[in-house]
Amino acid sequence: MGVIGKPHGVRGLLHVHSFTADPADLASYAPLLDDAGNAWSLTWRSEGVAELRDGMGRPLADRKAAEKLINTRLHVERARLPQPGSEEFYLADLVGLEACDEAGQPIGQVATVHDYGAGSSLEILRTGKVPLLVPFTKAAVPEIDVAAGRLTVVPPAEFEMREVAA
Numbered sequence: 204m205g206v207i208g209k210p211h212g213v214r215g216l217l218h219v220h221s222f223t224a225d226p227a228d229l230a231s232y233a234p235l236l237d238d239a240g241n242a243w244s245l246t247w248r249s250e251g252v253a254e255l256r257d258g259m260g261r262p263l264a265d266r267k268a269a270e271k272l273i274n275t276r277l278h279v280e281r282a283r284l285p286q287p288g289s290e291e292f293y294l295a296d297l298v299g300l301e302a303c304d305e306a307g308q309p310i311g312q313v314a315t316v317h318d319y320g321a322g323s324s325l326e327i328l329r330t331g332k333v334p335l336l337v338p339f340t341k342a343a344v345p346e347i348d349v350a351a352g353r354l355t356v357v358p359p360a361e362f363e364m365r366e367v368a369a
Contacts, residue, residue, distance in 0.1 A: 215263030
């Protein structure tokens with residue numbers, strides 16, 4: 204749902220990067236959880252800058268406390284998210300899907316969805332081969348069937364499907 208960035212000022216405020224459709228909506232999902240299961244709430248103080256409070260409602264004491272949270276990912280339990288519409292899915296739904304080629308032959312399994320800001324990509328783990336990283340575009344991933352647990356991958360022509368060197 205979001206990730207905590209660098210501190211803002213000396214009073215414990217932080218830059219927070221929201222991945223919700225409307226960035227301001229991130230605050231409405233409280234409590235947000237970090238990877239360790241700690242609960243957080245946030246209040247936006249300006250665009251992209253928030254005050255975080257722990258599960259007991261205590262704000263961060265100062266900049267040093269804020270620095271400890273840099274790169275902390277914030278999420279919610281899946282059950283709290285709205286159901287996606289037909290032909291829609293969450294990127295997290297792709298992790299674990301079987302990746303097949305155009306002929307329906309298994310290639311591997313989606314291990315991670317990466318998003319570095321210029322578009323998403325899928326990392327596909329393959330037995331005996333190096334992982335395959337493909338752009339998450341309609342051309343490279345033309346079919347997705349979350350219910351069936353699979354997707355079709357058409358790697359760009361310049362991608363090598365090589366095996367792991369011994």
